[in-house]
Amino acid sequence: MFPHTDPLIHTPEACTASINAVKDALYVLNGKWKLPLIVALSNGPKRFNDIQRALGDITPKILSKELKELELNEFVERKVLADIPLTVIYELTPYSGSLTFVIDELQKWGKQHRTRIVSNRKQLPDQPMTDKL
Amino acid sequence: MFPHTDPLIHTPEACTASINAVKDALYVLNGKWKLPLIVALSNGPKRFNDIQRALGDITPKILSKELKELELNEFVERKVLADIPLTVIYELTPYSGSLTFVIDELQKWGKQHRTRIVSNRKQLPDQPMTDKL
């Protein structure tokens, strides 16, 4: 119809498409832990207990569940090393690299947001804001 | 090579800092709804029921709760218009604009992810993947 329609126009359909794309992303990245977990693995594979320590306050039950979900969605691979004592490592897959920009932006945003909150003193966060206020 | 490894130094402290920045971001953006909700308001203020329709499957109780949280965090402003019949509109604040890149990346990622899933046929999503499979 209108070959030159401005791409900046927000049709209701385009809006719905955007909402759905964001929902699709959140569907696999849902929860408090998946993205921090991927960050935790981003400089090399780690073992179960090391991941738990890196994340600071995740319980083994939740960590186990989250790792399984990340495996199903092909962000993480579980590898059992036949070393004695047996060790299991969790390693990022190449596909997890597709999240680089998402994670970068989220990290940048989190950093500036903390700065803003702290300078405004409207709330008093200590370490990560995930800690009690 | 691991997808997120880069030539920069990854000290354990830097890694923890990254994890915490991401956690800080997720602390305020948690849940299924906050980012889709911001997207829904991104081309202009909307009324309660319009937002509910735009999001497709959120219940009024949850929508109400999410809007209050977004208000507290200064992403959204609630405005009561003294029109008869009384209307309430929800409008994005300037600060919500700081999320543009985060949302853009998430949206791009969601789009490519859906394409990947559909072409792999490992799962069979219909509309948003938030719908039953």
Place this chain on the structure above:
DNA sequence: ATATTTGCTATCAAAAAGATACTACTGTTT
């Protein structure tokens, strides 16, 4: 007069997350 729209709230049920304890195995220390 009845139905619909508006902006919600109340109640209850289901699902997710979290706290705590525990298993089973290897190795090390006492």
Place this chain on the structure above:
DNA sequence: AAACAGTAGTATCTTTTTGATAGCAAATAT
């Protein structure tokens, strides 16, 4: 030998969050 530490988780129970359903009070539409 007995106790303790580290490995990778699982089992059970409680709390929190989410969701489904119904309803309210005011106004407009049919």
